[in-house]
Amino acid sequence: MKQPTIAIIGGGIVGLATAYRLMERMPGATITVLEKENRVAAHQTGRNSGVIHSGLYYRPGSLKATCCREGKWELIRFCEAEGIPYELCGKVIVAVEEAERPRLQALYERGQQNGVACTLIGPERLRELEPHAHGVAAIHVPEAGIVSYRAVAERLRAKLEAAGHRVVLGAPVTRIVPDGRGVVLETPVGAFRADVAVGCAGLYADRIARMDGLEPGVRILPFRGEYYELRPERRHLCRNLIYPVPDPAYPFLGVHFTRMIDGRVECGPSAVLAFAREGYRLTDVRLSELLEMLSYRGFWQLARRHWRKGVQELLQSLSKRYYLRQARRLIPEVTPEDFLPAPSGVRAQAVDPEGRLVDDFLVLESPRMVHVVNAPSPAATSSFRIGALVAERVQARFD
Template structure:
């Protein structure tokens, strides 16, 4: 007898991990993942720095804090079971001046509240861990790590297909039509009926929610993260992960150095307001999407409130010299000729009508769907835990 059907919109790591958790908890369910590109992990999943976050930064008790801690453990178990390379290399968060000590102390205390193993260390210990980093103090977080989230997503795809489920490519959802207690999703490659549908569309999550007749109360605003790569002979400047003390007013972590799982070292990202939801370059402009952003009161209020920070990020984008100045705060030896161009990423960040950046994950429900509306970093680390949360909501519909 044919079982109930679930269709998941989005073939990034959150969508695929949700499908995997559903496959585990509801083996009778038939799952279809719809992905608008020709491969999985085409956007945020495949364009980030591959960091396995520890859960240090997030407000205790928040979904981010809970899901990151649980998701990190589940991610590592999956990597070990599937022989996917990962490295628990650890990181240092560096206070480069005395004024940052209090914020570093606050980070340490938050880490303790979240159950993260971390240690405040003096400059001497910092130099042992990262000989080329410079600061007056640092926080050592040994639980941080690196992995290829693209590799994780591809393995999830393989396991879903091997179990008899479907991953359908070049299938952007164009219309959602109620059908009894379920929905019909219309795409260029056909229609797909679901008893329950799940929205994991990332950069387009708000639009999918609106197609479903739900007003999510937020809009996705894209922020481009721009990176440089250290030339091979200078990779020794960064052994593992080197971060600045973040500004608590923003959910971005600042320009930092990250060793990737393949041995490369990248510096970044910046956080520049993009002019298209998939605006990976400064010249990528979608007039319709830009006008949509400008028409949204929350985006206008965000720009008015944080124009100085926005100008600083744009200057960083336009000027390699200014970018280098930020990088040299952590590693003074790095030089302009050490930087090679590297691919950019785009962060899908929900903004409310008051112009506030939504700090936590946001999962909403409608009569026929579950919507993961806001899932920025550390969503990749948290994906398996977010998947459990969504799977429970789906299961409750069938129960």
């Protein structure tokens, strides 16, 4: 009997975790991961701050909520089995003024609904946990943590290759051609046939779906996250993870402080629209992609709905002083001299034609493919659970 062949488009942590779960569920299958860069984890996976999220923020019953809670423990079990360093260091979400208490309370209640271990604490307990943080109240989430997602991705690649599967680098998919009941993925390094293919292309997820003949009903817009890093001698200002109370109308979590697994402490991010899907600097402009964004009705609807927030984020991007003002709300002691530039990241965010930011993970299917179209944060934390869900859908096609 012919063994199934499966191809994964995208060598980030979601694509690699999907391949890994397929390897577990379908041991006779031949799996090929196609990655357009010369290394895995080149974009969102390798450029985030490495937080293991708890599942506190997300709408109860949503894929984000369930995948984050379950995926966190699957990720941790993988790290323990493979000797990958991680730490459940805990986080505090801080209300810096009385007006934020109702939002903090609502967030705490959501955490309870999601089954997340968390506690409401006052200023005294906050000072015990984070002596330099300022706030009138906070939520303590002891199960939040840190890890290197690049290290996880590299280990997933190694395990796939050790089992005889392929991770092909420098292989952007340029065309998708139906082939009987399967599909041929054309790349500059050759054509790859698969009985079923999976799109995990991150910033290009919607393009891959359309290349497959599927209309996903959304467009990926890139949001650049800009960070600073605390000087080594000032890292003591943040013991673990210090977050503000997020704006519930906006999917980004605001400027926060993150101790990373290598000991560095990042502050950020701002979240501004990038002028290219991989626009890591303000000066990175890809005209074709910019025109594509500007011609999308959803972009203008989004701008109309959130222009005030957009102006605030742009000010943070352009003005270190304004950025510092946001950071000082959490840690009043920080000064401009404490901040060093740090690498930025770009978040792939699906937006519908009405300008609504798609709040949940979005997985769609076509006759020959399964597409992970929207997988922003906490996708890295959730990657093993997302991979399992996709693997179930792929396996069902052979069953």
